[in-house]
Amino acid sequence: MSEVAARGALIERLATICGAEHVLTQGDLSAWESDWRGRRRGKALAVVRPANTDQVAQAVKACAEHGAPIVTQGGNTGLVVGSTPDESGTEVVLSLQRMNRVLAIDKANMTVTVEAGCILQNLQQAAHDQGLLFPLSLAAEGSCTVGGNLATNAGGTQVLRYGNARDLCLGLQVVNAQGQVWDSLQGLRKDNTGYDLRDLFIGSEGTLGVITAATLKLYPQPAAQMTAWAAVPDMERAVTLLGLAQAHLGSGLTGFEVMGQLALSLVARHFKQLRVPLYQGHPYCVLLEQSDQESTEHARQALESLLERAQAQSLIEDAVVAQTQAQARELWHIREAIPLAQAEEGLNIKHDISIPISRISEFVSHTQAMLAREIAGVRLVNFGHLGDGNLHFNVQAPEGQDARHFLQTQEARVHALVYGSVQAFGGSISAEHGIGSLKVEELAHQKGPVALQMMRAIKQALDPQQLFNPGRVLHL
Ligand SMILES: Cc1cc2nc3c(=O)[nH]c(=O)nc-3n(C[C@H](O)[C@H](O)[C@H](O)COP(=O)(O)OP(=O)(O)OC[C@H]3O[C@@H](n4cnc5c(N)ncnc54)[C@H](O)[C@@H]3O)c2cc1C
Numbered sequence: 001m002s003e004v005a006a007r008g009a010l011i012e013r014l015a016t017i018c019g020a021e022h023v024l025t026q027g028d029l030s031a032w033e034s035d036w037r038g039r040r041r042g043k044a045l046a047v048v049r050p051a052n053t054d055q056v057a058q059a060v061k062a063c064a065e066h067g068a069p070i071v072t073q074g075g076n077t078g079l080v081v082g083s084t085p086d087e088s089g090t091e092v093v094l095s096l097q098r099m100n101r102v103l104a105i106d107k108a109n110m111t112v113t114v115e116a117g118c119i120l121q122n123l124q125q126a127a128h129d130q131g132l133l134f135p136l137s138l139a140a141e142g143s144c145t146v147g148g149n150l151a152t153n154a155g156g157t158q159v160l161r162y163g164n165a166r167d168l169c170l171g172l173q174v175v176n177a178q179g180q181v182w183d184s185l186q187g188l189r190k191d192n193t194g195y196d197l198r199d200l201f202i203g204s205e206g207t208l209g210v211i212t213a214a215t216l217k218l219y220p221q222p223a224a225q226m227t228a229w230a231a232v233p234d235m236e237r238a239v240t241l242l243g244l245a246q247a248h249l250g251s252g253l254t255g256f257e258v259m260g261q262l263a264l265s266l267v268a269r270h271f272k273q274l275r276v277p278l279y280q281g282h283p284y285c286v287l288l289e290q291s292d293q294e295s296t297e298h299a300r301q302a303l304e305s306l307l308e309r310a311q312a313q314s315l316i317e318d319a320v321v322a323q324t325q326a327q328a329r330e331l332w333h334i335r336e337a338i339p340l341a342q343a344e345e346g347l348n349i350k351h352d353i354s355i356p357i358s359r360i361s362e363f364v365s366h367t368q369a370m371l372a373r374e375i376a377g378v379r380l381v382n383f384g385h386l387g388d389g390n391l392h393f394n395v396q397a398p399e400g401q402d403a404r405h406f407l408q409t410q411e412a413r414v415h416a417l418v419y420g421s422v423q424a425f426g427g428s429i430s431a432e433h434g435i436g437s438l439k440v441e442e443l444a445h446q447k448g449p450v451a452l453q454m455m456r457a458i459k460q461a462l463d464p465q466q467l468f469n470p471g472r473v474l475h476l
Helices: 003-018 053-066 120-129 146-151 197-201 235-252 261-270 296-312 325-345 357-374 403-424 440-446 449-462
Strands: 044-048 070-073 091-095 102-106 111-115 169-175 181-183 210-217 224-232 253-260 284-292 318-321 352-354 379-385 390-396
Touching: 003 044, 003 053, 053 091, 053 169, 053 210, 070 146, 070 210, 102 120, 111 120, 120 146, 146 210, 169 197, 224 235, 224 296, 224 325, 235 253, 235 284, 235 296, 235 357, 253 261, 253 325, 261 284, 261 325, 261 379, 284 296, 284 325, 296 318, 325 379, 325 390, 357 379, 357 390, 357 403, 390 403, 403 440
Parallel strands: 044 091, 070 091
Antiparallel strands: 102 111, 111 210, 169 181, 169 210, 224 284, 224 318, 253 284, 253 379, 352 390, 379 390
16 A cells, blocks of 8 residues: 555544544644744644544554554643654644543542543632642643643642642553553552552653543642742842741742742733832742631731741842732732743743752852853843742843844753753753653753663553654653
8 A cells, every 4th residue: 555545544544433523634733733832843644633532542553553653732832842743744643632521529539530631720620619629730721731731740830739740640541552541540549559650651741652531639728828929139048038938837838939030021021911029129039829728817927927037037138928819810920921921032942950959049150150151141031940949941042132043053052051050960951841852862861871771661661663752752
């Protein structure tokens, strides 16, 4: 059979499995073929949108028989070009968009079971409607899916208290490379029965199988939440403030974000409707969130007393406490607008890194000085989840320079400088976004031969045909 005929036969078979209207081959497919950052536009053999796990399993079998690679896609909000097809026109995009249901909430077990295509915000709302909390929270929550969150082990703003996606997951349903369904959705908090397969699939970025459903932990909703915004003189004192807040608020500290002055000035420039407090004249601002199981008054007293102590120790220069939920939301909105403001400013060189918290301040001073020395006028847009040691240490072209040209000529050099420094300080080149196709080379340099050998052995054992996301995460 010719190549064209073979492709036609696969498309026909996929149409029989999922319905012809859910196998897209023509028209504007850019929503599935382009990544969120606009870094790459690929070409899919087809976009397939199954309605249930059985259709996923059949579609995987069909692709395996035809030797067609599969790129699994959720909300396509990933930041490392892992969910879009390459330019070859041979990869099938398997979109979980239609598998978006909340299947069950078990209040006694404090768990929720959802299909993998469920939008994160819809899951949060479903938990909220039952008086419960699903704490994973990130700026893309209106579009990203639970499957994508788990496949990338997403972090976000509440990791400090509740952990990342891995910590919130009790069980998965997965379609493997043979088209078989593995189900561990019982919602068990203890299950020491051999190797933890769930943990293999979480963070595997679609390279080992297709996550079709998940059982996740729920928490009681806090009785009250208070949010404060404080100006700090430098990163060292931001870290000391984090220690003080942890000692003072204990597990009530649910968010601790740091934002550099340039990051906030970009928000002020591109989102004029947002009033950014205290950023002028202060190198960093910190956003603190406290969740309280008692009352608003109790929360307010604890937070205000923390801020008084911090001021007495010269850790903060100024601070505001949100007086209403609407004000608190606006402060969070400013934090979440930073990546969007950066995108408005132009293409930039992103680094999603983690560093031991005790070394963050030294890392920032050292790396910032090195960048300034090497590339005149370069702008560092530094912000992130300081409570988790996670910085988005992004580099923007000098003011007035063409961003695309800057990226083309400086990206490799900037990455080498920053990742070299990350390694010297004992950090990680991907804290929460994953590897995708953007960081495959860096992973190979940084991971170490023993780790790489074990990772390759796992990939080969579970996906010997290289069916799932070939070339992403690892080169074999
Ligand atoms: C504005 C913005 C803010 C963000 N903030 C954060 C943040 O604070 N913290 C953070 O961790 N991330 C953040 N991200 C990136 C983050 O990875 C994603 O938003 C989200 O977790 C990905 O979900 P998705 O459904 O869009 O996955 P996609 O982008 O569709 O896919 C991501 C990866 O997962 C794989 N995948 C998707 N679904 C499945 C599945 N069902 N089974 C197997 N593999 C699958 C894909 O193949 C791909 O490799 C942000 C992104 C944006 C755009």
